[in-house]
Amino acid sequence: MKNNAHLAESTTHTQVHIPKAIIFAASGAFFLSLMALCAKLASSHSTEPMITFFRFAVTALYIFTMLMVKHVRGCHISLKTQHFGMHMVRAVASTGAMYSLYYALRYIPLVDANLLTLTYPLFALILMAIFFKERVKLVSWLAMAVGFIGIIFVLKPTSALFTPASAIGLFSGLCAAAGILGIRELSKSEHTYTIMFYYTSVALIISSVLVIFYWQKPDCYTLLLLLGVGVFGMLYQELLTRALAYAPAYIPSSLMYLSVVFSGIFGMLIWGHIPDAWSWLGIVLVCLGNIFVIVLR
16 A cells, blocks of 8 residues: 555646546556455465565566656656655555555455555544644544444454454554655655655565565465566556546545455455445445545545
């Protein structure tokens, strides 16, 4: 989750084209849900470090290829930075979000894991107020409260509060929020591809080291699923970037919640997971709370 600059970046639009933005963002949400689906299917045959490694390996191949192509075409992008520490913080946080998501996907329904990761706008609001001392509108706090009430309905906490997998799924949203705020700060002075280069490089190094200790030789089916995680994740990232070029950030951000709908459909068709009435209410509240936070911030 990971490369999600849609809450953080303030994109300068050369041409506003809302229909194109909607198509790209909706397609990106679909590929996000496909990435999560492949990760959940692969979790029964591989490990989280393997899934994360393939996610970043494919993305790194894409990013490095794009940088080479731009260099050949005479568009040189400087990789020098004066904010190496911020790059590291952003990369570690976003990598933690990926690991947490893939762990949660092993144990809880697809739609729940996807929804918990997409709580990042709520956490971003809190982190902005704490670490950046930004004033947050009262209506945004109310929207955040609605979102967290929705989380309670989805997770249905017992005396144990949350299951460990659900708590880790929620933690992925917190990590994603930290990563996104890192992008917001870096984007003030760094090129988008520079940010992506450092993130992908660090994430690939971390995942490469960890996968050594958790490697399991994949069969053809598992290998296809792992490649699907990487390819669909990369397509999600690319489509979201294109959507941001045609519309204000809050429009693509809001449409990302379509991935919850897609994940719900996949969950019902493949595993027969049908959320109960309270879960549906929670899903609606979380989506509305996050959308209001994005739109009203």
